[in-house]
Amino acid sequence: MEPVTEREIRASFVNCTKGEAKRLSVPGDLATRPWDDLDFLGWRDPASPQRAYLVTPSGDGLVGVALRLAAPHAGRPRRTMCSLCLTTHQGGGVSLMTARKTGREGQQGNSVGVYLCADLACSLYLRGKKDAGPGARLHESLTSAEKADRTAAKLAAFLARVTG
Structure with missing residues (x-):
């Protein structure tokens, strides 16, 4: 992923208003992120732990989505897969x-979910x-590039x- 600026990040959000995008918490360490190793930029809001944000390159530039974390599962801790x-x-x-979905469906309160690494x-x-x-990682015969392509395809399907 290429480095992005705060302005580009705020302009990329598709599932929140411009006012919400203006108020959201953007990471302060953009200059030190390992951009060459990132397929997308993801971060949790330090002021609101139940909020997270994800920005990824798309054919049309950047696409950003605001996310909400579901309440943690009570009970015995278990291993879960991203x-x-x-x-x-x-x-x-x-x-x-x-x-939250974009457009009319989002205005009606519809949303979609995905299990992601919490960080x-x-x-x-x-x-x-x-x-x-x-x-934590199962042995696979895929190369790192193939794994990155698979992750990008899964992310594109979620977006x-x-x-849609």
Whole structure:
């Protein structure tokens, strides 16, 4: 992913108003992000832990979506798999995140969900730049580039559900 600016990030959001995009918390460390290793930019809102944001390159520029985290599952901790990068995490390492749909459906309160790494570091997990612990990554015969392509395709399918 190419480096992006705060202005580009705010302009990319498709499922919130311009006012909401203007008020959302943008990461302060954009200059130090490992852009070459990122397929998308994802972050959690430090002021509101139940909010997360995701911005990804698209054919038309950038597409950003505001996400809400579902309430954590009560009960015995178990290992859960991220839908994008296929990394498994113990306990709360994976969260159900929902995005309000765009257009009329979003205005009616409709949303779509996906299970994602709670820290949104999927790109780093699939490249081995971040470790989720023993047994978190299953052995695959795919190259890193093929894994990144698979993750990008899964993300594009999710975004199509948000915008479609």
